[in-house]
Amino acid sequence: NAGVTQTPKFRILKIGQSMTLQCAQDMNHNYMYWYRQDPGMGLKLIYYSVGAGITDKGEVPNGYNVSRSTTEDFPLRLELAAPSQTSVYFCASSADSANYGYTFGSGTRLTVV
Amino acid sequence: AQSVTQPDIHITVSEGASLELRCNYSYGATPYLFWYVQSPGQGLQLLLKYFSGDTLVQGIKGFEAEFKRSQSSFNLRKPSVHWSDAAEYFCAVETGANNLFFGTGTRLTVIP
Numbered sequence: 001n002a003g004v005t006q007t008p009k010f011r012i013l014k015i016g017q018s019m020t021l022q023c024a025q026d027m028n029h030n031y032m033y034w035y036r037q038d039p040g041m042g043l044k045l046i047y048y049s050v051g052a053g054i055t056d057k058g059e060v061p062n063g064y065n066v067s068r069s070t071t072e073d074f075p076l077r078l079e080l081a082a083p084s085q086t087s088v089y090f091c092a093s094s095a096d097s098a099n100y101g102y103t104f105g106s107g108t109r110l111t112v113v
Numbered sequence: 114a115q116s117v118t119q120p121d122i123h124i125t126v127s128e129g130a131s132l133e134l135r136c137n138y139s140y141g142a143t144p145y146l147f148w149y150v151q152s153p154g155q156g157l158q159l160l161l162k163y164f165s166g167d168t169l170v171q172g173i174k175g176f177e178a179e180f181k182r183s184q185s186s187f188n189l190r191k192p193s194v195h196w197s198d199a200a201e202y203f204c205a206v207e208t209g210a211n212n213l214f215f216g217t218g219t220r221l222t223v224i225p
Contacts, residue, residue, distance in 0.1 A: 004156070033212060040122070042203065042215040043157075058212060090156055101147060102213065104156030 002026050006091050006105035013081040013112045021076040021108050023091030031094040032074040036087040049074055081112045115140045115208045119216035126194050127224050134189040134219050136204030145207040146187040148178055152200045163187065199223045
């Protein structure tokens, strides 16, 4: 009963470096999401996917890219890290849009210095 | 545009006391409404949800929430708070656009 697994849990990047945040779910959910959480700001949607091969932008997509080659995996790519991308990143999945609630991963805390 | 407002940034209650966390939304139609809880260092966990029907919904851990259309509110309640309820609580609204909009959260502190 793994649910949604995110790796790594913590990461420090230098400005301009790139990295991929991994997200995998084992519940055969069609919908997957990436959010970022900043203090006092709640969660903001970065990208989402409604199924393998289909992705779309959320509220704050600039500086990020995603892909969805399989139902299980939904990696988030940061190409040129900037201090503004310092945040906690959460991946989530859902069986049918948001109607049944989301299952969240435990998050990745990213610091860009 | 849709929005969710949680007016209380931080609430402190004594263990055993009752709790009410406020949530107001802005949306043209009846939205789907959710409450999530986040313990320190953890992801969010679904407490309860409202889609339609009975306006009082029951959730896990003894929480309930009431949808009031006239007030555009979906307040979360618990009759007796336990120390383990200390966490951050998020109200969220789903408007059919494939994603949830979250409020900024309310941090709950429980004192013995």
